[in-house]
Amino acid sequence: MPAQPFTYPVAAGWIRSLASEPAPYEPWPVVRWDEKLLEDQIRFLDAQAELGVIYNRVFGLFVGRDWPAPFDPKTVIDAQREELLLRFMDAAHQRGIKILAGTGIYSWGFETIIRNCPEVRSAGSNKQAMCFYQPGSWDWQRRILDYVMDPKWGADGISMQSADQGRCGCDRCQNTPRPVYHAQLLIRCAQYIRQQRPDWVIGQASWGLNMDDPNDLPHFQRIAEAVDYMIEVPDRSARTEPPTRKKLISSLNCAVGSVGGVFVSPAQHWDRLRYFLPHGLRTAQALKDLYDDGGRASEYHYRLFANPGDEVSWRTGAKILSQPDTSPEAALRLALAKVYSVTGSTLAQLADWYTRSEDAYFTRAAFSVGDGELNLEPLVWQDNPSMPGPPIYLRDRLTPEARADYAKELGKLKKEFTDLAIPDPELRRRTLAGVDGTLADIAALA
Numbered sequence: 204m205p206a207q208p209f210t211y212p213v214a215a216g217w218i219r220s221l222a223s224e225p226a227p228y229e230p231w232p233v234v235r236w237d238e239k240l241l242e243d244q245i246r247f248l249d250a251q252a253e254l255g256v257i258y259n260r261v262f263g264l265f266v267g268r269d270w271p272a273p274f275d276p277k278t279v280i281d282a283q284r285e286e287l288l289l290r291f292m293d294a295a296h297q298r299g300i301k302i303l304a305g306t307g308i309y310s311w312g313f314e315t316i317i318r319n320c321p322e323v324r325s326a327g328s329n330k331q332a333m334c335f336y337q338p339g340s341w342d343w344q345r346r347i348l349d350y351v352m353d354p355k356w357g358a359d360g361i362s363m364q365s366a367d368q369g370r371c372g373c374d375r376c377q378n379t380p381r382p383v384y385h386a387q388l389l390i391r392c393a394q395y396i397r398q399q400r401p402d403w404v405i406g407q408a409s410w411g412l413n414m415d416d417p418n419d420l421p422h423f424q425r426i427a428e429a430v431d432y433m434i435e436v437p438d439r440s441a442r443t444e445p446p447t448r449k450k451l452i453s454s455l456n457c458a459v460g461s462v463g464g465v466f467v468s469p470a471q472h473w474d475r476l477r478y479f480l481p482h483g484l485r486t487a488q489a490l491k492d493l494y495d496d497g498g499r500a501s502e503y504h505y506r507l508f509a510n511p512g513d514e515v516s517w518r519t520g521a522k523i524l525s526q527p528d529t530s531p532e533a534a535l536r537l538a539l540a541k542v543y544s545v546t547g548s549t550l551a552q553l554a555d556w557y558t559r560s561e562d563a564y565f566t567r568a569a570f571s572v573g574d575g576e577l578n579l580e581p582l583v584w585q586d587n588p589s590m591p592g593p594p595i596y597l598r599d600r601l602t603p604e605a606r607a608d609y610a611k612e613l614g615k616l617k618k619e620f621t622d623l624a625i626p627d628p629e630l631r632r633r634t635l636a637g638v639d640g641t642l643a644d645i646a647a648l649a
């Protein structure tokens with residue numbers, strides 16, 4: 204009998220993290236929505252439907268860092284955004300995909316509210332996180348939840364994040380142990396949502412809150428009772444000595460998961476063909492390991508399908524979510540056959556080429572699967588957040604010697620690729636452009 208699919212396979216990202224057009228001169232995260240983005244989203248939904256990834260969690264459906272204050276539900280988004288949003292929801296539902304609204308809990312989205320509304324602040328409070336102990340904070344959080352839960356948007360659930368931007372710095376908040384603090388925030392919100400929308404899926408991702416200390420388990424167990432799935436970020440419990448993830452998962456009364464193997468964070472500012480970094484085999488293996496540990500959820504992050512290496516890698520991992528007993532190698536071949544329209548010996552050669560291209564980076568780089576995101580450029584670049592950032596995946600994770608050696612290997616791989624019988628000239632061009640982009644960045648670092 205084939206293995207049961209993941210219960211919560213969730214494609215996930217900020218709204219533009221799948222955009223074919225970069226936003227080179229705006230600080231991250233840009234949440235601009237236009238026809239071109241909707242087209243990219245629909246292409247992504249098609250791949251999800253094909254691969255059985257039946258949830259999609261979007262951050263930035265309505266706003267980026269700032270819910271407005273004062274808050275008028277009629278003017279939070281304009282008519283054009285509302286129309287795009289409704290068309291997106293409709294396209295998802297037509298394909299059997301449910302949309303979860305990525306939502307910050309007491310942080311993410313509250314910067315203007317914190318600035319304008321003293322009733323959510325305390326002495327020493329954080330610019331990005333409301334104070335838990337100010338009664339005005341819950342009023343604001345509830346207002347946002349009510350807005351997101353409005354049936355007119357058509358969302359099917361929510362995924363909550365409370366810890367990514369730290370928490371209020373007042374003495375009372377700081378004196379509350381972190382897991383206790385976040386458990387009370389998340390449980391209060393989950394219970395409120397459940398009451399209003401019993402039909403909704405409720406997820407939670409632990410960005411900023413480690414889950415691997417066994418002493419904290421009772422707090423995570425309480426969260427698990429209130430939600431449908433929990434995502435551990437990064438996969439720390441799988442990396443302790445000895446690993447404790449299996450025990451963690453079996454102790455929590457909800458589906459548990461990860462962000463899905465090698466999470467190459469989409470580079471908002473960059474040209475989509477500036478890099479070629481296949482990572483599907485390692486991602487697929489990580490998802491299989493998660494499944495073997497009892498994991499049945501993943502917020503499996505978007506990739507940029509305008510970059511063929513990214514699309515192949517995303518598809519390779521996605522296959523595991525619906526058919527966990529697929530081997531990574533078989534998943535890679537299926538992805539390549541689909542993206543490059545190749546069969547037979549060309550497919551075998553291309554699979555071998557992709558395998559060696561993936562190994563070429565990961566056998567040389569200081570990166571361990573499950574140890575957080577792999578950023579191509581910095582997500583938020585302090586020097587100048589409105590400009591494309593430097594290629595830190597090459598600069599910081601490879602020694603100069605390893606970089607030179609990697610460039611040599613890529614040069615060889617490039618030559619081999621030109622000998623492959625890839626039928627689609629545009630895909631040939633885009634693949635080679637990515638390899639050239641990486642080589643140019645390495646050359647500039649030398």
Ligand SMILES: [Zn+2]
Nearest residue numbers: 334371373376
């Ligand atoms: Zn506080």
